[in-house]
Amino acid sequence: MGSQSYYDVDAILTDAQKVPCTFELTVPGLGYLEGNMTGDIQQGSKVELPLWLGEMLALRHVQPSYVFLFKRLTLPHSQSLNTSSLVTLDHPSALAPRVLNALKADPRTVDLRALAPHFYSLGARILDLFEEDDMVHVLSETFKARAAVIAGQAHNPRGALGEGADFMRGLDETERKLFRDAHDSAKAVRTWITDLKKK
Amino acid sequence: MALPLPPGLTPPEVAFLCEMELVSIIPRQRLDSLDLLGGSIPALVPPHKTSVPLWLALLLKRQRRANIVPPPWLAPPWLTAILEYETEHPDTFSPPPRLPPAPGDHSIVFSPPFLPQSTVEAGPDALPYHWLELGEMLLEAATDDFEDGESVRRLLQGLREVRMAKLRKRTETLDEPGGIRMNGIGGMEVAEGRSFITGVVDGLRRIRATYEEKRRERGTEDGAGSPRTVDDYDDDEMETQLTS
Structure with a gap:
């Protein structure tokens, strides 16, 4: 980010702004992001996440072993596993x-x-x-x-x-x-x- | 991280630099020549016009030991002419004083703000670099040495407003190649416009950072084809190895 310093309050606040994200995979135990305290987050559900989290989830490639783990845990056969990221970002x-x-x-x-x-x-x-x-x-x-x-x-x-x-x-x-x-x-x-x- | 002062010179600092400029005075008292670090000051002999640095002129004026001769451009007719030029040309500032011919090898080269041509020997038809500071300081310290101080003050105010408005409007035309023509702009105007203009430039640069970077990448890719072909060649080779 070049000129933006680690302690730049404006950069931190920018990171906290929400962006709409669509989950590409069903993730167990993440339901609290949607307000569902105990459940899983379903594939295709849209959640407003802070930019820093959304960016991380969208850019970080999912390890194949994790995908396997999700598959084992949730057994959603319809889930497409060819996508490599957890969420897709949308424009805020x-x-x-x-x-x-x-x-x-x-x-x-x-x-x-x-x-x-x-x-x-x-x-x-x-x-x-x-x-x-x-x-x-x-x-x-x-x-x-x-x-x-x-x-x-x-x-x-x-x-x-x-x-x-x-x-x-x-x-x-x-x-x-x-x-x-x-x-x-x-x-x-x-x-x-x-x-x-x-x- | 947080310096108390913004980058660049503050108005008092610009004014301090301006005090190095030479102005003409008519001394009322005799004074022997002074050898100072900044150069020697000629002996002052009462009825003869002498050029001294502004700080000394202000000091002598305050002690009523000298009268200041305002520089030729600091007179209503010339200022009116420059103001007219400024209002008639919405896109350019009035040109700065002409630079002297290049000096010979053995003479000292002065940087533009401290040329005698900018103040004492200035032509009446152009504003020198320190026009605003010099004008304000002279008007303040030596109003009685001006023939018509009030109209000079009014004209300076008018010039300042016209030029600052132009300077602010420049940012609108700030385009992709980047660059604002600021020929003929004065020291105090730079100090006043700096934080705003750099703010606009920085903001634009942040918005366009990724775009410009990608464009540059695309440019280098188009320009230098050879590294890519090498890579392609490697890939092909690997594929053939895998398939065979």
């Missing part, structure tokens, strides 16, 4: 085609925070897993268009409170940091100029 609802279409239409009006507090980080992680050229373009265009608005708001002292308030509430964490940076640097220059007058 925050990156559903509906959302991408809305972003294509007008990036400024979408409330990213309601979709996912770490929208862009989640997007970057998903793009690590899936090859989606279209999503790359939509996300980078969105980021650029919204960054321009954020810069405007950061330099306009009334913008963040007045008509821009709705937009500001919809910023995800990356964008909030961007806003804070832009605001702080403008403030530093203003402070320097006022300090000059005090001397």
Whole structure:
């Protein structure tokens, strides 16, 4: 993950966001993921798992001996054993085609925070897993268009409170940091100029 | 991990660097030449115009021992002309002062911020690198040396807003090849725009990281065909061994 450090809170929170997963195998004793405390998790059941777990289960190849064990334990003859991973990942609802279409239409009006507090980080992680050229373009265009608005708001002292308030509430964490940076640097220059007058 | 200061220079640091720039003063008192680490300062003889570093000029001005001569570009007509240029060209900043011809082998080469051409000998038609800091500091310390300080202040404010708006708009045009033309931008503007622009660039890079990596891989694969054929050859050989 390069720049993301082990203690990066944002990276940890991104990892905790849920993604829909479909189990490819029946796993005994994992029913509690579905809220079924004692039972098994059935093949084909859809569960929302945190990204870190989903990613691990989807990418880790199942050892043949384990598959054999599952077979012995559960005896599901219909179970297809040619799949090599436990679950298949799906796109999280925050990156559903509906959302991408809305972003294509007008990036400024979408409330990213309601979709996912770490929208862009989640997007970057998903793009690590899936090859989606279209999503790359939509996300980078969105980021650029919204960054321009954020810069405007950061330099306009009334913008963040007045008509821009709705937009500001919809910023995800990356964008909030961007806003804070832009605001702080403008403030530093203003402070320097006022300090000059005090001397 | 968490440094108290953001990367880059803070506004007071930029202003500190700006104090090395030379400005012209008209001394009111005599002062012998000073040999300082940063170079010697010529003797000050009252009615003669002399170039001294800004910090010394401010000090002498505060002690009422000298008057500062504002640089030629820091006058309403020229600033108005530059402001007009800035508003008429929404895509470019007004060009920086022309660089002097390359010096001979035996002379000291100054880096661009500290050229005499940027301040004392600056042409009136361009903003030097430290225009904002220099302008603000001179206006603050030596308002009475300006003919029309108030309109200079207003014009500087206008220039600052126009240019910062342009700088922020640049990020929208930040495209795949990457790069923002910032010719003619000043030191304080860099300090102000740095964290936002680098934030946008970093964000975009994170989104596009995997995409770019794959594209690069695809590029190298297309470019270098020979290693792949070797691999294919090995595979074929293994298959024939298995089947035979």
